Amino acid sequence: MKKQNNGFKIGTIVLFLGLTLYYLFPTIQWNLEQRHMNSMTEAERLQYESENRVKLQELRENALSLGLDLQGGMYVTLEVGTAQLVSELAGDFADESLEEIIDVARERSFEQGTDFIDEFVAEFESRDPDAMLSRYFRSDAAEITRRSTNEEITAYLQEQQAAAVDRAMEIIRSRVDRFGVTEPSILQQGSNRIVVELPGVDDEQRVRDLLRGTARLEFRLTPEAEEINTTKEQFADYFGNLLEEQEQDTTASDSAEVNTNEDEIPNLLEVFDLRGTNQYSFGYAAETDTATVNEWLAKEEVQEMIPRNMDLLWGAQPFATDSGLELYEMIAVRDQIELTGDVISEARVAFDPATNVPEVSMNMDSEGARRWARITGANIGKPVAIVLDGFVYSYPTVRSKINNGRSSISGLGGQAEASDLVNILMSGALPAPLDIIEERTVGASLGEASIQAGLYSIIFGLTVVALFMIIYYRTGGGIADLALIVNIIFILGILAAFQATLTLPGIAGIVLTIGMAVDANVLIFDRIREEMRGGKTLRAAIDNGYSNAMSAIVDANVTTFFVGIILYSFGVGPIKGFAVTLMAGIVASLFSAIVITRVIVDYLTRDKAAKVNFG
Amino acid sequence: MRWFETPNFDFIRMHNIAYFFSGALVVASIIAILTLGLNYGIDFRGGQEFVFEFEEPVNVIELRSELTEPLGSVPEIKLFGSEREILIRVDTEQDIAQTRDLILSEFSSLYPGNEVTIEKTDLVGPRFAEDLKVGALYSIIFALAVVFIYIFIRFKGWYYSAGAIVALAHDVLIVLGIFTVMAQFATFDVSINQAIIAALLTIVGYSLNDTVVVFDRIRENSIVYKTMEFTSMVNKSLNDTLSRTVITSVTTLFVVSVLFIFGGEVLKGFAFALVLGVILGTYSSLFIASSLVVELEKRAMKAKEK
Numbered sequence: 001m002k003k004q005n006n007g008f009k010i011g012t013i014v015l016f017l018g019l020t021l022y023y024l025f026p027t028i029q030w031n032l033e034q035r036h037m038n039s040m041t042e043a044e045r046l047q048y049e050s051e052n053r054v055k056l057q058e059l060r061e062n063a064l065s066l067g068l069d070l071q072g073g074m075y076v077t078l079e080v081g082t083a084q085l086v087s088e089l090a091g092d093f094a095d096e097s098l099e100e101i102i103d104v105a106r107e108r109s110f111e112q113g114t115d116f117i118d119e120f121v122a123e124f125e126s127r128d129p130d131a132m133l134s135r136y137f138r139s140d141a142a143e144i145t146r147r148s149t150n151e152e153i154t155a156y157l158q159e160q161q162a163a164a165v166d167r168a169m170e171i172i173r174s175r176v177d178r179f180g181v182t183e184p185s186i187l188q189q190g191s192n193r194i195v196v197e198l199p200g201v202d203d204e205q206r207v208r209d210l211l212r213g214t215a216r217l218e219f220r221l222t223p224e225a226e227e228i229n230t231t232k233e234q235f236a237d238y239f240g241n242l243l244e245e246q247e248q249d250t251t252a253s254d255s256a257e258v259n260t261n262e263d264e265i266p267n268l269l270e271v272f273d274l275r276g277t278n279q280y281s282f283g284y285a286a287e288t289d290t291a292t293v294n295e296w297l298a299k300e301e302v303q304e305m306i307p308r309n310m311d312l313l314w315g316a317q318p319f320a321t322d323s324g325l326e327l328y329e330m331i332a333v334r335d336q337i338e339l340t341g342d343v344i345s346e347a348r349v350a351f352d353p354a355t356n357v358p359e360v361s362m363n364m365d366s367e368g369a370r371r372w373a374r375i376t377g378a379n380i381g382k383p384v385a386i387v388l389d390g391f392v393y394s395y396p397t398v399r400s401k402i403n404n405g406r407s408s409i410s411g412l413g414g415q416a417e418a419s420d421l422v423n424i425l426m427s428g429a430l431p432a433p434l435d436i437i438e439e440r441t442v443g444a445s446l447g448e449a450s451i452q453a454g455l456y457s458i459i460f461g462l463t464v465v466a467l468f469m470i471i472y473y474r475t476g477g478g479i480a481d482l483a484l485i486v487n488i489i490f491i492l493g494i495l496a497a498f499q500a501t502l503t504l505p506g507i508a509g510i511v512l513t514i515g516m517a518v519d520a521n522v523l524i525f526d527r528i529r530e531e532m533r534g535g536k537t538l539r540a541a542i543d544n545g546y547s548n549a550m551s552a553i554v555d556a557n558v559t560t561f562f563v564g565i566i567l568y569s570f571g572v573g574p575i576k577g578f579a580v581t582l583m584a585g586i587v588a589s590l591f592s593a594i595v596i597t598r599v600i601v602d603y604l605t606r607d608k609a610a611k612v613n614f615g
Numbered sequence: 616m617r618w619f620e621t622p623n624f625d626f627i628r629m630h631n632i633a634y635f636f637s638g639a640l641v642v643a644s645i646i647a648i649l650t651l652g653l654n655y656g657i658d659f660r661g662g663q664e665f666v667f668e669f670e671e672p673v674n675v676i677e678l679r680s681e682l683t684e685p686l687g688s689v690p691e692i693k694l695f696g697s698e699r700e701i702l703i704r705v706d707t708e709q710d711i712a713q714t715r716d717l718i719l720s721e722f723s724s725l726y727p728g729n730e731v732t733i734e735k736t737d738l739v740g741p742r743f744a745e746d747l748k749v750g751a752l753y754s755i756i757f758a759l760a761v762v763f764i765y766i767f768i769r770f771k772g773w774y775y776s777a778g779a780i781v782a783l784a785h786d787v788l789i790v791l792g793i794f795t796v797m798a799q800f801a802t803f804d805v806s807i808n809q810a811i812i813a814a815l816l817t818i819v820g821y822s823l824n825d826t827v828v829v830f831d832r833i834r835e836n837s838i839v840y841k842t843m844e845f846t847s848m849v850n851k852s853l854n855d856t857l858s859r860t861v862i863t864s865v866t867t868l869f870v871v872s873v874l875f876i877f878g879g880e881v882l883k884g885f886a887f888a889l890v891l892g893v894i895l896g897t898y899s900s901l902f903i904a905s906s907l908v909v910e911l912e913k914r915a916m917k918a919k920e921k
Contacts, residue, residue: 439737443734445668446735452879465870530855548835
């Protein structure tokens with residue numbers, strides 16, 4: 001009976017050890033390969049990599065992966081802007097009262113951490129219980145008509161939100177793939193958040209732009225020169241008057257203190273030159289002053305001076321004056337959008353043959369090409385503004401009708417910007433804006449330092465605990481130490497099997513497990529000593545020791561395991577890694593402390609006369 | 616080697632001293648938390664945080680005053696492990712790239728020639744921070760609730776659950792109190808962030824481990840020594856398990872101290888919380904949890920007799 005029992009135990013130990021080694025094998029091999037590759041020269045390494053690409057790829061995928069905090073990289077949580085999505089879904093039906101409700105709901109969901117759509121519907125219904133949401137939303141595809149109930153529309157909005165998140169995930173995945181990151185991870189979190197993990201990325205700004213980039217490409221015409229001039233004159237009059245009033249105020253009051261009122265922004269004419277560089281340019285300002293200009297333009301009385309069908313947009317790139325000052329131009333364009341980026345079927349980086357400056361060359365689909373031909377044909381000799389995300393990139397003058405649907409974006413910051421723009425244009429437009437609500441980056445050097453620190457802690461902690469156990473429990477301690485080492489291997493095996501990532505808190509979890517894993521053995525060995533003090537033989541004491549300690553071990557570990565589950569479900573990123581190692585540690589240490597040590601102790605006492613020293 | 620082989624301490628009789636000592640610590644912690652406020656880190660407060668590494672040591676106080684004006688508020692600046700590494704925390708809504716460029720340009724004018732690299736940046740939006748805070752609070756409450764229910768089921772007595780929960784809350788509160796006070800002068804980062812919450816939950820798990828082992832002994836002894844008075848039996852159980860409690864505490868304290876000393880700057884606060892937790896957890900299991908069980912049991916019996 002007894003023998004059979006141990007046979008089963010030995011069987012499971014062998015099975016688990018086998019499984020662990022199976023799962024850890026790729027990790028070991030991957031590390032050996034890396035060591036091997038690091039010893040090569042750059043050229044050798046590249047050749048070796050290309051020769052063994054498939055094998056290396058497979059190894060890397062199956063190896064125990066390190067968290068971003070250990071290997072360096074970027075971690076971003078994005079939130080899909082549901083408010084804007086709802087506003088866009090309402091489209092032309094949207095009126096001031098709807099925008100107001102959206103604003104209130106956005107504010108409230110932000111403050112209270114509630115779902116935006118719930119707040120939106122609640123606010124809508126609280127204003128007028130009889131009001132129908134169907135006034136604002138229509139969709140043939142979702143069968144939302146004028147007769148749809150508010151519940152149906154709520155469900156429709158939620159569906160649209162889910163669809164927007166799905167679409168955004170897809171787009172981000174394709175952008176990240178094109179960007180070329182090894183082992184990126186893109187996961188949905190909650191109803192409207194997306195977590196993107198990018199190991200080894202060091203150009204954060206580029207990634208930020210890439211993830212958020214909406215690439216709303218628009219082709220717009222420009223107003224007539226007279227129209228622009230009339231508006232400029234109005235501006236000059238209005239701000240000229242303001243300036244005069246200001247001067248009178250200043251001379252009237254104490255002239256020593258000119259700018260006492262800090263809230264007052266400087267007059268537009270002080271920071272903005274209305275002359276412009278050509279007839280379509282509305283004016284220009286230094287970069288530091290653009291915020292002031294925007295502030296003025298947002299004012300209602302200023303907005304009223306601008307004709308309804310005219311928009312004033314900043315240029316994307318500054319131009320330099322002779323004195324080296326960098327100035328941003330403001331360009332007047334029509335508010336009507338002639339053509340959008342939807343018609344772009346292909347985009348690629350090209351170089352201007354004359355200047356060799358990178359630009360993006362685009363092809364349109366047949367429908368787009370037809371409209372493009374019509375627009376260019378009707379506006380020969382006039383400029384067409386190419387607007388991207390609200391900035392004018394260029395406004396070339398149309399020389400002739402363009403029939404082949406070709407167009408290009410120039411005025412870009414460099415080749416990286418050009419290739420990212422191609423990426424964004426090709427992956428499609430995001431259905432709703434994305435906000436970065438969390439961003440963490442860790443440099444590779446800090447990651448390496450963390451790995452070192454973690455390794456030292458494991459080795460040092462293990463040594464101290466192991467020595468202590470041997471000193472205190474003698475042979476028993478030695479057995480527990482053996483179990484402890486197997487335990488650590490098991491933890492790594494479990495992590496590899498579940499494809500978990502090893503993070504710095506995860507390493508801390510392993511170190512902590514080293515201290516706590518011996519607990520089960522301490523309970524058992526103390527019990528054995530106690531039984532022996534009570535006069536039992538060694539064999540009987542061992543039997544009783546193991547069985548009597550069991551309930552305490554189980555209860556103590558089950559509760560800690562619960563804590564691990566809670567930690568896992570609430571924690572994000574590296575903390576999840578800690579919870580995983582904590583739980584893996586509990587399972588592994590129970591197995592090694594109860595089963596493995598028992599088999600060894602039984603083996604050592606197989607002979608009735610044998611002695612095992614428990615200190 | 617044998618420690619506490621057949622100890623015979625009267626833990627329960629010491630409960631008045633323990634209650635006084637713990638009560639004073641808990642009250643002091645609560646006062647500290649209420650007056651100074653929990654020192655929330657970036658995870659729960661939001662904002663931006665950077666860790667820079669310089670080639671040459673820099674002066675933190677000088678940096679703080681130099682950076683206040685361009686950043687528009689007094690930044691939190693601390694050394695991060697060595698004299699050459701600093702952590703800067705800023706409350707701002709502006710773009711993180713802008714903040715970084717601003718700080719870097721200040722650096723280059725302040726310390727020309729002192730090369731600087733960015734080791735770590737964190738940005739947490741205010742709304743997200745709020746979510747994390749709520750999540751952390753729930754997780755601690757949820758953990759305590761689960762513990763209460765599990766112990767109630769396993770030990771069939773609400774006073775066991777109550778004793779354990781009070782001891783755990785005691786541990787968590789005092790750790791938070793010490794962290795709050797230490798925020799005033801600590802040389803390493805003791806702000807309350809997600810890692811500290813993880814540490815608190817681990818402390819809950821660890822302290823509970825100790826408590827449960829004692830409870831288990833009480834359960835066992837109450838079967839073996841049916842006639843023994845409850846107080847003496849609890850005391851006997853505490854003594855029976857004392858050697859195990861001490862040994863496990865010692866090994867665990869070893870490893871968390873190792874983590875604190877060698878685990879690197881990122882883990883300093885986390886490991887420190889664990890060091891405190893192991894000490895407090897051991898103490899509360901020995902002196903608080905079981906004494907409370909005895910007290911509550913007595914009261915329950917008296918109520919029954921009436």
